[in-house]
Amino acid sequence: MAGSAAEQRLTDPERIWDEAATRLRAEIGEGPFSSYIAPSAVRADASGRLVLVTPTAYARDWVRRNALRRMNELWLGLDGLSRRLDVRCRAEFGSPAPAISGSASQTQTPAAHPRATVAPVADGPRAVRAAGLQDRLTFDAFVEGPGNAFALAIAKQTASWAEGHFNPVFLCGPYGHGKTHLLNAIAWEAQRLRPNAKVIYLTAERFLSTFVRAVQDRQTAAFKESLRSADMLLLDDVQFVGGKSSTQEELLNTLTALIEDGKRVVMAGDKPPTAMTDIEPRLRSHLAAGLTCPVEPADRMVKLAVARKRFEALGRLGLVSGEARPEVLEQLVDRTPGSVRELEGAVNTLAASAGQRLAELTADEASVLLGAALRGGPERRITVDEIQKTVAEHFNLKQADLLSERRTRIIARPRQIAMYLCKQLTTRSYPDIGRRFGGRDHTTVLHGVRRIEEMMPADDQIARDVETLTRKLRG
Template structure:
């Protein structure tokens, strides 16, 4: 048997560990820690079956209903062949009945995992909850994150002064959380006694609810209002939670009054946040707002090579370029692709090459090739901006048509392997210089215009399914 990353055989260990790591990237942290992390697995010698042992019947039924299908898919994708997943109750607990109290606890863990985990981790007033591995040194810099990184470093060096609050926004897996942890870790290096707290917005919501239920608001205020640095992730989760927004506004005001610093992340810019009170949005927007973009090609290559080295493997540059060209959306997907390649290489005892990468990532590549075509981009953009698909190829030039057309050209260059001349041909036989102009124009404006940037994020996520 193996628990987490410990297995009877090195290859079985690698397979289960790769699967666990991939699930950790896909699932919310609270779900992963509650349901997946405790699982114990045994891989058969021929890799035809993986038996997962679960503590009790309630957990077994829940894992089967919610996660078994995805675990099987992932194991098969990593190994490259069919694998049977078997769920079983851990032998020493097989005859034990689940008491009503145990059942209630299990259901509470599902209903309020964030609160339970905070208590397990001892997230008290002086616990920072920082990940020490997430530093400025371990973050690959590129044009996609340069401004956000520079602002974060300034905050870490001079908290409570400029850029307060610092609001960082962007899509999933682009490194927003990494930057926040880096700020906290750098500040604690320089001021070990500083009160720093990293927290997800869901946990703040949970803390507010519990404080009302238990009438412990003095302790709540002592915890949050006395901080030197508050790092709060995914503030879009405050939407429609009036009481939480009220308490966060109070904490916000108290921290700014004592020159403490606040760093926040979100999936969109402040004015694009739905169902957040206007006075809170104006506070979010009162410091510095910076975006993190999907990483450009050279940055993606550097991330892959660096990450492979940290895993003790050399990735040939041409393989890194192949992967980087095909995995474009975010750092998390890049790291997931790398894990698949490393696991596939170990299982098959083959050197890392473009051909091996193509085999390891065949599912991902087939999805991309099927979904993201220039024609699909044209249709999606036309639908979004409420114009006709035929307008993409026409010679019409009013702004209401020319602008979406340029956006479609930009996305075609970003999301497909087509050359500029090929894209031009698919847009009514236009010259490649017209496409190049559109790509540069939209790419440049994306850095300046928050609204355009958000529209492009929406279109990209729609196209990637």
């Protein structure tokens, strides 16, 4: 019937928000949703305008920058009264906002399901997202080029469950050029072909943190069973287990058990196994025993195709209209000389600024809209030592205080902020950061980073400190 779509539009804000939030969660991912959207609530102000009330100004600003536009698109597509959402923090709105939302914002959070980090792909799309996979990273979305053709062929062979496969497979190459995309694509395709198979995807950092938590909670047997019962294990950023013997020992035992049982293992790292000097020889030997596939930096033609494909994907989501002009794509590629991931970030920035005007946009207009995103050249390399000195100066401390054993609050919190910034602004692993903070254990660094991540959405002062320090360090 012609009127069926209109009849399905809703007027009850609670039902609209429940549906819109569910879709938004799927698009932006579990982490950002849980940090910034789930703690917020939709309320009506004195004039009757609907407002998303966030707990802090930092969360409000994040929503405005990253989610409000898409949130309103989803809302308007469902609301029979064509209302729009505004966003304000709790201090601006007044009294605390009781949540009107239902399951979308208040269920299935990481806290409610702490073991989602090793959720099997076979448990369905919702569990897949909780496990860290991204819907858009499929084989269809991957752009093939000379530097990744071999890795792509092996990835497709692995995902097909073909007999006579190489085991393990190790994808190696610089940051941001497609290794994570291929791991995601393998997981999605393997699940599609064998819905009942147990396919696990996780990063090495998640492996490390989940293992540490299992040891602390005396749940190591459950942790081992969860991983060793997999039909396929996909492990990203293997280099981050470097420097921690107990974690490497557990990973080695897991890989040995899976490979001996004929299960499939695919891993990725920033360099070939033989060059990973932080990894112990026995584990390094296992990593190198299978097939190593290089994923090399994309050339100009591949980057142009990536930019074009990303705009097409954003168009299907209704975020842009029309096709970008060739000269706009060329400028994006020529002035974003870094990784494919950085190029996609520039595309997203341009799409958010241009919106429905994309097809009309000239190269000069694109340059103005992108601003800092198209300055050209890689970002300045930031060191741990520089972060420590900047944080110490900001809090009127000495750099030695951050490295000391002192645990008073006046030192402990700046130290945690410094550790958080090291994780965000450098490529150092948790063990490596720990060594640079007076020889601390990687679990101390992990706890510090998590603590700041948890506090930022709820504590404006912490958020302002981190934002100020980040600006100083990036110049």
